[in-house]
Amino acid sequence: MDIANALVVFLNFVFIPAAAYGAQLALGALGVTLIYGILRFSNFAHGDTMAFGTAVTILVTWGLQALGVSLGPLPTALLALPVGIAATAALALVTDRAVYRFYRVQRAAPIILVMASVGVMFLMNGLTRLLIGVDEQRFADGARFVINVRDFKAMTGLQEGLALKSTQALTVVVAVIVVWALFWFLNRTRSGKAMRAYSDNEDLALLSGIDPDKVVRMTWIIAAGLATIAGVLYGLDKAFKPFNYFQILLPIFAAAIVGGLGSPLGAIAGGFVVAFSEVAITYPWLKVVGYLFPDWQPGGLLQLLGTEYKFAVSFVILIVVLLFKPTGLFRGRSV
Amino acid sequence: MKKLLLASAAGVLIAGAAGAEEIKMGISLGFTGPLESMAPAMRDGAELAMKEISDSGLLLDGSTVTPVEGDSTCADAAAATATVERLITAEKVKGIVGGMCSGETIASLENVAKPNGIVMISPSATSPALSTIEDNDLFFRTSPSDARQGEVMSDIILDRGIKNVAVTYTNNDYGKGLADSFQAAFEKKGGTVTVNSAHDDGKADYSAEVAALAAAGGDALVVAGYVDQGGSGIVRAALDTGAFDTFVFPDGMVGQQLVDNFKSEIDGSFGQNPAAEGEGRDKYVAMAKEAGFDGTGAFSAEAYDAASLMLLAMAAAKSSDPAEYKGKIMDVANAPGEKILPGELAKALEILNGGGDIDYVGATSVELVGAGESAGIYREVTFDGGKMEVVGYR
Numbered sequence: 001m002d003i004a005n006a007l008v009v010f011l012n013f014v015f016i017p018a019a020a021y022g023a024q025l026a027l028g029a030l031g032v033t034l035i036y037g038i039l040r041f042s043n044f045a046h047g048d049t050m051a052f053g054t055a056v057t058i059l060v061t062w063g064l065q066a067l068g069v070s071l072g073p074l075p076t077a078l079l080a081l082p083v084g085i086a087a088t089a090a091l092a093l094v095t096d097r098a099v100y101r102f103y104r105v106q107r108a109a110p111i112i113l114v115m116a117s118v119g120v121m122f123l124m125n126g127l128t129r130l131l132i133g134v135d136e137q138r139f140a141d142g143a144r145f146v147i148n149v150r151d152f153k154a155m156t157g158l159q160e161g162l163a164l165k166s167t168q169a170l171t172v173v174v175a176v177i178v179v180w181a182l183f184w185f186l187n188r189t190r191s192g193k194a195m196r197a198y199s200d201n202e203d204l205a206l207l208s209g210i211d212p213d214k215v216v217r218m219t220w221i222i223a224a225g226l227a228t229i230a231g232v233l234y235g236l237d238k239a240f241k242p243f244n245y246f247q248i249l250l251p252i253f254a255a256a257i258v259g260g261l262g263s264p265l266g267a268i269a270g271g272f273v274v275a276f277s278e279v280a281i282t283y284p285w286l287k288v289v290g291y292l293f294p295d296w297q298p299g300g301l302l303q304l305l306g307t308e309y310k311f312a313v314s315f316v317i318l319i320v321v322l323l324f325k326p327t328g329l330f331r332g333r334s335v
Numbered sequence: 336m337k338k339l340l341l342a343s344a345a346g347v348l349i350a351g352a353a354g355a356e357e358i359k360m361g362i363s364l365g366f367t368g369p370l371e372s373m374a375p376a377m378r379d380g381a382e383l384a385m386k387e388i389s390d391s392g393l394l395l396d397g398s399t400v401t402p403v404e405g406d407s408t409c410a411d412a413a414a415a416t417a418t419v420e421r422l423i424t425a426e427k428v429k430g431i432v433g434g435m436c437s438g439e440t441i442a443s444l445e446n447v448a449k450p451n452g453i454v455m456i457s458p459s460a461t462s463p464a465l466s467t468i469e470d471n472d473l474f475f476r477t478s479p480s481d482a483r484q485g486e487v488m489s490d491i492i493l494d495r496g497i498k499n500v501a502v503t504y505t506n507n508d509y510g511k512g513l514a515d516s517f518q519a520a521f522e523k524k525g526g527t528v529t530v531n532s533a534h535d536d537g538k539a540d541y542s543a544e545v546a547a548l549a550a551a552g553g554d555a556l557v558v559a560g561y562v563d564q565g566g567s568g569i570v571r572a573a574l575d576t577g578a579f580d581t582f583v584f585p586d587g588m589v590g591q592q593l594v595d596n597f598k599s600e601i602d603g604s605f606g607q608n609p610a611a612e613g614e615g616r617d618k619y620v621a622m623a624k625e626a627g628f629d630g631t632g633a634f635s636a637e638a639y640d641a642a643s644l645m646l647l648a649m650a651a652a653k654s655s656d657p658a659e660y661k662g663k664i665m666d667v668a669n670a671p672g673e674k675i676l677p678g679e680l681a682k683a684l685e686i687l688n689g690g691g692d693i694d695y696v697g698a699t700s701v702e703l704v705g706a707g708e709s710a711g712i713y714r715e716v717t718f719d720g721g722k723m724e725v726v727g728y729r
Binding site: 013014021145148150153162165234238239241243244248278279282283285287302303310 | 576
């Protein structure tokens with residue numbers, strides 16, 4: 001029984017939150033890594049692209065709610081998601097046309113593109129705030145829980161409860177579907193293969209008749225889609241606040257770099273590595289240990305770092321990876 | 336020589352007769368920020384008192400009172416300092432109702448109000464640090480220190496048979512002061528605080544903080560935070576993970592917003608906030624209703640009293656100069672003298688103009704103790720069936 005209790009505590013406070021957060025980071029990191037692989041620069045505006053996409057989705061969600069449309073137990077935001085993706089893709093394409101294309105045609109050094117993306121980041125920052133304001137918005141509706149604590153306790157008779165929020169389950173399910181679709185697209189379709197060829201060797205790809213403009217367009221549309229989905233899932237699970245989307249950029253980059261920039265598989269692995277480290281390092285293990293070793297009475301909470309230092313964990317992972325394995329776990333490009 | 340004398344005499348006469356002036360009063364509250372849902376009712380309270388006095392025409396030979404608003408943001412000390420600076424140097428206010436939160440109040444008092452010699456009466460800054468601050472007798476508050484709230488909260492919790500609690504506080508002067516004074520009082524009375532940890536406002540997700548609190552355990556969770564900020568986030572995460580189902584809410588959390596956020600999910604929880612009972616309060620709530628706002632809002636009555644006290648002290652000192660009237664605030668607030676309820680400010684002015692004494696009771700049974708802070712009566716509230724109910728006063 002004690003082992004079951006320990007497992008439930010672990011699942012409730014570590015595994016489930018970290019898995020949902022990891023899936024959100026992985027989707028964000030996929031967008032970053034895709035742009036890095038194909039367009040060859042680190043897109044700092046990715047966090048704010050997520051915020052913009054989410055803001056549009058929220059506005060459409062409100063519209064749908066006002067019309068009385070709902071998806072039953074699922075959040076209405078899923079219906080609004082395609083509109084959000086379309087708007088974000090349009091914005092990304094306009095930005096590419098107005099900013100990045102100029103530097104690409106000149107074959108500017110990647111660092112110049114990175115700096116341009118910082119400018120774009122601030123612009124999108126402002127745009128999102130003009131659109132929806134700076135306040136926190138909660139737009140999750142439908143059923144809140146797949147399993148809630150009270151039911152779980154009644155069902156199992158365990159001392160500890162387990163909660164699985166529907167947004168957490170939804171996040172993981174959607175992430176799996178999106179990742180599967182992305183890999184299918186990259187490996188099986190003509191456009192996907194063209195994108196990979198362009199990423200491997202730009203000149204060879206051009207020689208074999210691949211239209212570079214089309215590849216760039218596809219990349220932006222896919223990246224915008226990934227960003228919007230990641231943003232909406234994050235917002236559904238937690239809450240939408242533009243500033244938090246700016247902050248989430250750091251763990252996303254940590255995830256992409258840990259996995260290896262340019263490697264989609266690495267981005268997914270990196271997302272989960274960062275999420276699990278953040279949660280596991282700031283989690284006090286006292287309760288879990290208490291169930292497993294009832295005789296041991298440790299003095300403290302068995303917490304490696306206070307929760308205030310959550311963000312520091314991504315920094316440390318970033319620095320360690322850059323020092324010891326700059327290409328990341330899955331052999332992306334070194335940064 | 337004769338001409339000069341005559342001119343001087345005439346000058347003195349004119350100066351004496353021209354007593355009526357336009358007195359500007361600053362209202363520096365957090366209209367944006369973590370307590371923004373409370374600020375409007377507080378402003379309305381302060382303005383109600385100013386209007387009442389201004390309309391009576393009895394203050395300093397018919398002087399009028401004009402309120403000037405400023406946004407103190409509650410959370411950003413630099414912004415609050417700039418706001419108070421503007422009120423004092425540009426608007427030339429004679430006194431300020433504010434600030435709203437403890438940290439910003441300390442900053443604007445020390446940096447601006449004290450050097451300029453302007454009186455500040457805060458309706459809602461409750462940090463124990465403000466009791467001992469060096470203020471040149473310029474700072475007062477119509478709310479009690481959190482040292483007192485810590486005592487009251489301990490009693491309420493222990494009376495319900497709860498001996499183990501976890502505490503989380505918002506990471507600033509208010510939160511830390513309240514959490515520490517509560518822990519000291521609770522442990523002295525025989526309770527145990529399993530953990531006393533901070534949370535930062537404005538995060539998307541508080542599951543990590545709640546996980547730490549849950550690991551330490553406790554029969555209830557004391558949330559010394561803000562309802563528009565991390566406080567609600569903590570409660571949300573604690574409910575979702577089943578970490579706690581009973582919460583204790585101090586003054587920063589108790590409000591309609593809390594009920595709107597959680598409805599019946601927080602049934603069985605309880606809390607307290609400063610609010611007096613009695614005739615003064617009832618009268619104030621009725622007056623507020625007539626003026627079109629909710630007088631039961633947290634700290635709204637305190638704001639009314641803060642503004643009244645300052646203006647009545649001016650009448651008692653026969654001057655709107657802060658250096659003159661600051662010494663009279665304690666006099667008008669406390670006995671001896673005629674008791675003054677809300678809506679009787681004109682009567683108070685008549686008595687003061689006639690050289691008499693008043694004992695301002697106001698909307699919150701004002702009794703200033705120590706360095707000029709309210710002695711403190713708290714109302715105890717419980718949450719049941721998705722509603723907040725007042726169950727008693729302490």
